[in-house]
Amino acid sequence: MAKVGNVINYEDCVIHVDNVSKSFGNLHVLRDVDLKLYNGENLVVLGRSGTGKSVLIKLISGLLKPDAGDITVLGQRVNDLTEKELMQLRLRIGFSFQNSALYDSMTVRENLEFPLVRNKRNLTRAEINREVEDVLDGVGLLQALNQMPSELSGGQKKRIGIARTLILRPDIMLYDEPTAGLDPITCLDINGLINEVQERYKTSSIIITHDLACAKMVGDRMVMLLDGKFERQGTFEEIFDTDDTRVKPFYDYNFIV
Amino acid sequence: MGRKFNNLLLEFARLHRFLMRVLREAVSPPYEFKEIVRQCYEIGWKSFPLIGLTGFIVGFVFTKQSRPSLEDFGATSWLPALISIAIVRALAPLVTALIASGKVGSQIGAELSSMNVTEQIDAMEVSGTNPFKFLVVSRIVATTIMIPILCFYIAGIGLFGGYLSIIGSDQLSLLSFFTQVFDKIGFVDIFAMTLRAVVFGFTIGFASCYVGYYSSKGTEGVGKAANSAVVASMFTVFIEELLIVQVLSLIS
Numbered sequence: 001m002a003k004v005g006n007v008i009n010y011e012d013c014v015i016h017v018d019n020v021s022k023s024f025g026n027l028h029v030l031r032d033v034d035l036k037l038y039n040g041e042n043l044v045v046l047g048r049s050g051t052g053k054s055v056l057i058k059l060i061s062g063l064l065k066p067d068a069g070d071i072t073v074l075g076q077r078v079n080d081l082t083e084k085e086l087m088q089l090r091l092r093i094g095f096s097f098q099n100s101a102l103y104d105s106m107t108v109r110e111n112l113e114f115p116l117v118r119n120k121r122n123l124t125r126a127e128i129n130r131e132v133e134d135v136l137d138g139v140g141l142l143q144a145l146n147q148m149p150s151e152l153s154g155g156q157k158k159r160i161g162i163a164r165t166l167i168l169r170p171d172i173m174l175y176d177e178p179t180a181g182l183d184p185i186t187c188l189d190i191n192g193l194i195n196e197v198q199e200r201y202k203t204s205s206i207i208i209t210h211d212l213a214c215a216k217m218v219g220d221r222m223v224m225l226l227d228g229k230f231e232r233q234g235t236f237e238e239i240f241d242t243d244d245t246r247v248k249p250f251y252d253y254n255f256i257v
Numbered sequence: 258m259g260r261k262f263n264n265l266l267l268e269f270a271r272l273h274r275f276l277m278r279v280l281r282e283a284v285s286p287p288y289e290f291k292e293i294v295r296q297c298y299e300i301g302w303k304s305f306p307l308i309g310l311t312g313f314i315v316g317f318v319f320t321k322q323s324r325p326s327l328e329d330f331g332a333t334s335w336l337p338a339l340i341s342i343a344i345v346r347a348l349a350p351l352v353t354a355l356i357a358s359g360k361v362g363s364q365i366g367a368e369l370s371s372m373n374v375t376e377q378i379d380a381m382e383v384s385g386t387n388p389f390k391f392l393v394v395s396r397i398v399a400t401t402i403m404i405p406i407l408c409f410y411i412a413g414i415g416l417f418g419g420y421l422s423i424i425g426s427d428q429l430s431l432l433s434f435f436t437q438v439f440d441k442i443g444f445v446d447i448f449a450m451t452l453r454a455v456v457f458g459f460t461i462g463f464a465s466c467y468v469g470y471y472s473s474k475g476t477e478g479v480g481k482a483a484n485s486a487v488v489a490s491m492f493t494v495f496i497e498e499l500l501i502v503q504v505l506s507l508i509s
Contacts (some may be wrong), residue, residue, distance in 0.1 A: 076431055104371075105368075165384070
């Protein structure tokens with residue numbers, strides 16, 4: 001599905017990353033990073049492998065703690081939250097993992113039911129079934145309901161992974177390399193699904209990728225992580241209108257080579 | 258040398274933190290009853306055939322090997338008493354723990370480590386579930402419940418194996434065999450066996466979950482975790498056996 005004109009509210013900042021730094025031993029991954037995600041926006045974070053893109057969204061979802069700086073998500077300062085408050089906040093954040101992270105001992109149905117059953121305990125069996133089927137139909141994989149993750153293709157796993165996050169109706173979606181390891185046709189499908197999710201569920205999203213076709217197709221705004229900092233941001237054209245040797249090979253590889 | 262010592266201290270600190278978290282989360286609601294029952298089935302129920310066969314062989318072989326020594330003194334009628342003391346006081350908890358370390362320990366280590374590698378634990382955390390309570394605490398509680406049950410089972414089967422070995426050479430009814438068996442074992446022996454099994458069950462669950470939960474990333478990490486879970490469980494079980502034997506002999 002091609003991107004349609006979505007409504008972005010620049011008055012409402014749903015994620016604010018303020019001067020955040022993160023190191024692992026002597027490796028300084030993020031240095032004083034600033035980032036804002038606005039309501040209704042699809043923000044693409046570009047960068048080479050190992051530059052800390054995934055670390056950034058793990059910091060936002062509270063899976064990692066920053067060494068310095070503040071992260072505010074939906075008006076709540078992640079650093080100050082107790083474990084219980086953080087769990088509540090996470091219900092409003094959907095996290096689509098690079099390798100889908102489906103529970104391999106469960107069927108597709110059980111994978112989708114898992115967050116629902118554990119967080120909305122008052123739902124009846126019929127309501128759970130309806131929710132699961134609805135969200136699975138939304139990603140076009142209703143027929144995979146009783147299959148095991150090992151029986152699915154890479155693209156199907158990505159879709160199920162996205163469906164599992166959508167079942168809690170999150171306000172924010174975080175996509176970690178949604179098209180990594182997929183063929184071009186499936187990439188187009190996944191990019192279409194990201195746009196469809198934004199339109200149908202009115203989510204604001206951060207998409208981590210180094211696939212420029214994906215970035216161009218789904219992004220409203222882009223930022224590029226270079227040497228631990230967001231040095232370039234803007235539209236696709238603004239980002240790549242440069243002679244910076246750290247940026248140009250990205251474009252050349254994706255569109256010229 | 259200094260760095261190795263520091264790493265050792267850090268490991269102890271991490272173990273202590275892990276233990277405190279297990280104890281804290283085990284007693285604080287909400288409780289994962291459904292998952293605990295599922296794990297009891299996976300860990301306990303599915304181990305019954307293996308444990309049963311092992312128990313039978315241990316009882317049968319032990320009796321067979323003990324007979325010649327007792328025959329030298331014309332004391333083969335003491336065989337039921339000897340078997341009961343050996344099985345209840347020592348063999349049943351130890352053999353159960355060693356078999357469970359191999360079967361259950363490697364299973365838990367590999368499962369948690371593989372979930373760690375494929376980000377399934379992170380996925381659980383971001384979907385509003387406490388993975389520590391769901392994955393770790395439930396498995397430790399299940400091993401602590403099921404190892405004592407398996408231990409009683411292995412003791413029963415082991416004694417029966419011993420009986421079959423005896424009747425290969427002597428005339429002895431099952432009733433008089435078990436009468437002699439229960440004459441020789443008292444409450445303290447049963448209590449000591451249960452205590453050992455509970456401690457071993459907790460240890461196997463704890464050690465396997467610890468290495469699985471904190472395994473290194475990559476497929477190599479899964480293999481290492483499965484291996485380390487078995488080694489750590491068995492090693493700790495032997496150390497505990499040594500300590501428990503000392504304490505029990507002091508008490509008695």
